[in-house]
Amino acid sequence: MKSIIHRFNATFGADMAGPLVAFVAVMLVFGLEADNFLSAGTFGSVAFQLPELGLLTLAMLLPLLTGGINLSITFAANLSGLAAAWVLQAYGGVNAPPSAFLLACIAALMTGAAAGALTGAAIAYTRAHPILVTLSMMIFLRGLGEFLTRGGDVSGFPDYVAPIGHGSVLGLPIPLLIFIICVGLWHLLLTRAKLGFGLLMIGSNIEAASYSGLNTRRILILVYTLSGVMCAVAGVIMLARFNSVRVGHGESYLLITVLAAFLGGINPFGGFGRVIPVFVALIVLQLLSSGLNLMGANQHLATALWGVLMIVVMAARTLASKFFILNRRKG
Incomplete structure (x- = not known):
């Protein structure tokens, strides 16, 4: 038993216990109470959402691990999507060749990276609080997007773009495959790369990280640049999903991303966290929403239950941490 516990702790950490308990609870409750919850339709809906x-x-995860936050993620995603849309429009809109879509993706990635780098540089060189800097960037990106689009949307893209948002490969949605690849990249970044070690050091104690020889300014700029790049990926997916780009798309996701990160065991003050528990927490949130929809519950109830679930999971994580520490001392 102890060997299983130690192996689990070494692989996932104590922060995995909370999301797993929540996952099992959601599956049991809605499996018994909601008709057709345990069906291919439910899981297919979760996979697409x-x-x-x-x-x-x-995109929110890396800044949180440094003890910061990025409140501009949704608008960075939308502005990146707008950059891609304008490139496609410049090459003929619905008649744009596949090579134009490649240029559109590059434009989106460069836009997201530029927004992230500007944010990171402001935080790194001014030492202003990330909440203030990213809030300012959020307002700037929103205003810029509304100015450029006059509050409207950009639509009319080639048919080959739609499968990126709605298509599937071997039964798995293409957006889900892209997301899983990004989860794998973030996992490798945090567990194998020097940047991952550096950003965790900054989250634990930025002054100690600086004294130990780390270039904290460079790391912060890279962290927010990568956050912007991930926003750009989300922006391209939303472009393909909705066949249009609008400044307000996905605006309601902002606070839910913070909730999902904390449910997944990310330390609110930075310095500690893993990607896989956050992935499980995201699945739990989507399953909870789908289960409530099947039971005919109001969507506002799902929002309220997300808050309750966060408290339960964080309590379970605290108990699990104490349990693992106790077992380690006994071992």
């Missing part, structure tokens, strides 16, 4: 929120959560 998960990627957009998941990609934006990954």
Whole structure:
């Protein structure tokens, strides 16, 4: 038993216990109470709804691990989507060749990276609080997007773009596959790359990280640049999903990304967290929403229950941490 516990702790950490308990609870409750919950339709719906929120959560994840936050993720995603849309429009809109879509994706990634780098540089060099900097960037990006689009949307894209938002490969939605690849990249970044070690050090104690020889300014700029790149990926997915781009798309996802990260065991003050528990937490949130919809509950009730679930999971994580520490001392 102890060997299983130690192996689980080494692989996932104590922060995985909360999301797993929540997952089992949601499956049991809605499996018994909601008709057709345990069906291919439910899981197919979750698979298609998960990627957009998941990609934006990954964009939020790295700044949170440094002890910061990125409140501009949704508008960075939309502005990146707008950049891609304008490139496609410039090459003929619905008649744009596939090569134009490649240029559109590059334009989206560069836009997201630029927004993130500007945010990171402001935080790194001014030492202003990330909430203030990213709030300012959020307002700037929103205003810029509304100015450029006059509050409207950009639509009319080639037919080959739609499968990126709605298509599937071997029964798995393409957006989900893209999200899983991004989860894998973020996992490798945090567990194998020097940048991952550096950003966790900054989250634990930025002054100690600086004294230990880390270039904290460079790391912060890279963190927010990567956050912007992930926003751009989400923006392209939303472009393909809705066949249009609008400044307000996905605006309601912002606070849910923070909720999902904390449900997944991310330390609110930075310095500690893993990607896989956050992935499980995202699945739990989507399953909870789908289960309530099947039971005919009001969507506002789902929002309220998300808050309750966060308290339950964080309590379970605290108890699990104490349990693992106790077992380690006994071992």
